[in-house]
Amino acid sequence: MLKLTFLGTSAGVPTKQRNVTALAIECLNPYSSGASRQQNKKSRPWVLIDCGEGTQHQLLHTKLSLHQLQAICITHVHGDHCYGLPGLLASAAMSGRTAALTLIAPKAIAKMLEAMRLTTELYLPFAIEFMAIEDILSEPNDEHKGDVTINVDHQHQLVIDIHPLSHRVASYGFGITQTISRRTLNTDKLTADGIPASALWGRLQQGEDVVTEDGRMLSSAEYVDNDSQRTRVVIAGDNDTPECLYAAVVDADLLVHEATYTHAVLNKIQAKNPDFDPMHSSAQLIGKFAQESGLSNLILTHFSARYQSFDNPQSRTPNMAHVRLDAQSAYVGNLWLAADFDQYIVNGAANLVDEEAGSRVQYLGSARAPKK
Amino acid sequence: MLKLTFLGTSAGVPTKQRNVTALAIECLNPYSSGASRQQNKKSRPWVLIDCGEGTQHQLLHTKLSLHQLQAICITHVHGDHCYGLPGLLASAAMSGRTAALTLIAPKAIAKMLEAMRLTTELYLPFAIEFMAIEDILSEPNDEHKGDVTINVDHQHQLVIDIHPLSHRVASYGFGITQTISRRTLNTDKLTADGIPASALWGRLQQGEDVVTEDGRMLSSAEYVDNDSQRTRVVIAGDNDTPECLYAAVVDADLLVHEATYTHAVLNKIQAKNPDFDPMHSSAQLIGKFAQESGLSNLILTHFSARYQSFDNPQSRTPNMAHVRLDAQSAYVGNLWLAADFDQYIVNGAANLVDEEAGSRVQYLGSARAPKK
Structure with a gap:
């Protein structure tokens, strides 16, 4: 069971309502007892996908603790996905973190951090275990290529697999599979x-x-029942070719993907600047892909600043209703358009419910997708 | 006449109420006619002192435009004073700015930006006219050492002079003198x-x-009356020795200085970690300096996150009332403790009032300080 908290849902620049991209994924253990779940409420292990400027500010309005952060994954080097990294690490240091932190990112991110350390005299009292995506994808490990295993505890594991996408710079999607086992x-x-x-x-x-x-x-x-729960989400970076994720989403409970524009606006931008393709997906493009690949649950994010709140779909002023309609023109599954601080609980097994979640939390139960 | 807007007033880390350091200084022209003042309301020329992470987010809640930004001055390389710079420049680029931008900062800031440009494929469609503080202080120019002139228009000028301070890294204070002349x-x-x-x-x-x-x-x-108005503020970076600013504040209308702790807390921190001196000022230290140098107006900022809102001064929980009392124990002049989005109009001539300012704006009139 994974709990997603969107910390930023705007493309390129922050707006008053939306910060630039970051997504927290908390590891919930539905097998743990009520008491230990209570204990875990304030600070559960979590992973951060992307870290736009101001991510640490957004965290102040959540219960997420930098001491419980297990890993940071960066999809690509554009500033709106990584400029919050130095400040977040500096604040983790000032809050007394000493545990090593895994950082899975393109090689250039290590260079950027190294330059920041040197030029701004940033001292981190914890190790950064940097895993370059280029190396993970090129060097086979014992099991297979392209993934990293994070052991939350002896019965609780995350496997992060990585999928190259298509964007103006090298960009990646992360498949995150949580497996929790129990012997009764x-x-x-x-x-x-x-x-x-x-x-x-x-x-x-x-x-x-x-x-x-x-x-x-x-x-x-003969005397022990083995039980396990598996939940899988796929979180994509900027990408103009959703089909790059066909293999990744085969048995995913959820795909989170950018939908920077509606298809009409994307076409207009491409026609206006033939020399500059933003290389983003439209809501329709990703909706079409989600439909064809039989995904039950799709969350769109990373919206152009031109789309502010929801308004009349008939309005000529660009608004979020247009984005929703654009996706729905191709996709009939469960669709959400993320806003900052929206939370979603993704549950690989339908019969498990987290009693803690408040009314703002969306439940995505039994998400195995039948082919449509 | 200068209008200050505090964009961040917290030391080291952001809090829910305070962002890390940044201060906007707008150039108001009290001689301009009502009509042109109306026109100027939305976007007056301004200068930014320091640019902590999230400064561009704070700007979204003000009328300040990145197109009217004349110069950025960085006091020192610590992250809470400069990590917002790459994102702010990227957003200026995305908003279509093409005018060159002056950047006055320690040399390491240029290295940091160059590394960010290369590693994150940041393209800026405007020139950065970088002026290294080390060079400004060492190379005499035609007039005198240590200052930079910014011509807002033919009758309106800012001169920025620079003063080395005492901190864990090289840190500087900026004296900003506005001169506006008029021939009637x-x-x-x-x-x-x-x-x-x-x-x-x-x-x-x-x-x-x-x-x-x-x-x-x-x-x-015989037929022309020459009139001119001069306003001078001094904005200091992190500094444990206020006396470094004796010469700078001689004819200043206002000093803005950090007061990270009360004197009691500063002593406690220094006693607890003999090997690590944070090298900050207490409110009392800076109050004492302001009193001795005859300053009429003092604004304190850059408060440790332990100080949240104002509370009972008798409370044992650290709060802003303690900081105020600590400064007042040594200083009897006009004292303000800045909060985010506080605005102050600094007026070198007492008889001028800006009719635009709202109720949240503090007026600092006739600020020439008699020696006390």
Whole structure:
């Protein structure tokens, strides 16, 4: 179960209502007990995708803690996706963070940070474990190419896979797969079989086959139910060719993708400046892709500053209603247009609900998509 | 007449109420007519001192336009004073600015910007006229060392002089002197002397001595009143030794200086970490300096995040009332503790009032300080 908090949903420049791009993804564990979930409420492990200027300011209005940040992923080097990085790291340092931080980004981001460190005398009391996307994609690891594993705890894992997109600079999409496993001891069966509670129970639960004092062989598999939950979201960077993500979204519960303009506005911009293609997607383009790839849940973000609030779709002034209609002209699945601080809980299994979430939270349950 | 708008008043990290440091100084011309003042309301020439992360976001809530920005001055390289620079320049570019922009800053800031340009493919369609503070202070120019002149128009000039301070990195204070001159033709005297309105009047006003058709010699000085207004403010960067500014404030109408802590808290921090002196001023230290140097007007800013809103001065929880009392223990002049978006009009001549200003604007009239 993953909880998304949009920290910025504007393209290129901030507006009064929307900051530039950043997205927090919190790792919720639906198996944890009520008490530990209460404890976890204030500061759960999370990952940040992109870090536009002012991301640390947005965080001040959430419960997210820089001490619980596990990794930062940067989709591409454009300023509206990374200029908040030096300040966020400096503030993490000032707040006393000492734990190493994983940074998954294009190589140029490491160069940028190094230059900032040197020129602005920035001292970070924690290590940055930098993983260059170019290296991840080119160097096969033990399992397969192109992913990074983050162990939240011994039963809770995130695997981040990376997908090249098409934009004016090298841009990437991140597939994030959360897997949480649980072993439940079948105590009813143990009792029925006349095996009293003892240290043996713990060993069985850990997966060990054991021999009782009276010489009976007990197989762990017989007394332990293995259960696991998998949730997968795909978060794309700037991209004019949604088809780059065909493989990535095959079994995704959700795609988050930019929709900078409506298709009509995109065409107008391309016609007006034949020498300068912004290389962004329209809402219609991405809607068409989501429909064709059978996605159940689609969240659009990264809107041009020309689109302010929702207005009459008949209005000639560009507004968010036009963006929604543009996407709906091609897509019939669940569609959301993200606003800053919108939260979504993505749930790979339909029967799990997070009792904590407030009324502003959208639930995306049972998101496996049947092909339409 | 200068109008200050505080865009950030927090030290080190942003808080919910205060952004990190930035200060806008608008050039008001009290001689301009009502009509042109109306025209100028939305976008007057201005200068930015420091540019912490999120400065461009703060500007969205003001009338200040990036097209009217004349110069940016950076006091020192610490991130909370300069991390907003790349994003602000990128947004100026996206808003269509093409006019060159003066940047007065330590050399390292040029290196930082160059690294950002290269690593993040930032393209600026306007020139940055970079003036390294180290060069300004070491290379004498025609008039004297250590200043830069900005001509707002032919009768309106800013001179920015620079003063080294004492901090963990090289830090500077900026003295900003605005001079506006006006020539008024004495039409009553011309009429009384039997000189009818003609092109001669214009030549006299321009300072030319002329001969009338009937052969009379007219001296410009006799028919033209020269008037000028001078306003001077001093804006300091981070600094633990206010005395560095003795020469700078001699004839200043206002000093804006950091007061990161109260004196008690500063002492406690220094005692706790003998190896790490933050090298900031306390409110008391700067109050003492302002009192000794006879300053009439003092604005404190750059407050530690531990000080939130005003509270009972008897409260043990650090709050802004403590900072005010700490300064007042040494200073009896006009004292303000800046908050984000506070505006102050600084007026070198007492008899001029800006009719535009709203109720949130503080007036600092007739600010020449008698020695106390």
